[in-house]
Amino acid sequence: MYFPFFYDPTILMIIPALLLSAYAQYKVKSTFNKYSDVYSDSGLTGSEVAAKIMKESGISRVSVNQIKGKLSDHYDPKDKVLNLSSNVYNSSSIASIGVAAHEAGHAIQDAKSYKPLNIRAKLVPAANIGSSMGLPMAIFGFFIRVDFLILTGFVLFFAAFLFHLVTLPVEFNASNRAISILKSGNYLNDKEIQGAKKVLRAAAFTYVAATLVALTNLLRILVLFGMGGDD
Numbered sequence: 589m590y591f592p593f594f595y596d597p598t599i600l601m602i603i604p605a606l607l608l609s610a611y612a613q614y615k616v617k618s619t620f621n622k623y624s625d626v627y628s629d630s631g632l633t634g635s636e637v638a639a640k641i642m643k644e645s646g647i648s649r650v651s652v653n654q655i656k657g658k659l660s661d662h663y664d665p666k667d668k669v670l671n672l673s674s675n676v677y678n679s680s681s682i683a684s685i686g687v688a689a690h691e692a693g694h695a696i697q698d699a700k701s702y703k704p705l706n707i708r709a710k711l712v713p714a715a716n717i718g719s720s721m722g723l724p725m726a727i728f729g730f731f732i733r734v735d736f737l738i739l740t741g742f743v744l745f746f747a748a749f750l751f752h753l754v755t756l757p758v759e760f761n762a763s764n765r766a767i768s769i770l771k772s773g774n775y776l777n778d779k780e781i782q783g784a785k786k787v788l789r790a791a792a793f794t795y796v797a798a799t800l801v802a803l804t805n806l807l808r809i810l811v812l813f814g815m816g817g818d819d
Contacts, residue, residue: 598808605804612797619790623683623783634676634688641692663694686784693762704757715751718744730812742809752799763788
């Protein structure tokens, strides 16, 4: 079947996944904003909670740094740094404490050599290449009708998909650790715990949506392969 050079026949496949991803981003921002205005009885800031959790877990070589941006919080296993955005680092809100505890959960994963975290770290280089080159190469291969390029794009993008897939247990496990520690350590009371759960569930939803987007793009490449073919 012939398609004009500028038309990608699989483009409609990605729209539902992108809409879901946009909703997930909206949900995490709105939930975070809601519980950013609800402060914990403990009065502890996000940075204090993260530091206390790591100390109680026997982690002494991880520093807690303040960084710019909103919802830019992340743990860097390479440099052993827990980076918290300003509104998490300095705030005693339920949202901030939940996010800080989640990132501390990643530090605990690293200290305990949590296998999915190690696998994800090894996938980063291949995933970066695959996410930037895989789909464009496959689409280009379809336009010039070269199956080899489509399959190469598929292989490259598959690494990006694997990265998203293995990210799910990493993120869910970090959130479960966070909620368990916040509850057992009396960082938050029962009512506050429910708010923290909602924040972390909304954040987890963004990773699920990102994985579905990656899966849909992987399927797009397979469809392109079926429509393509060497002349």
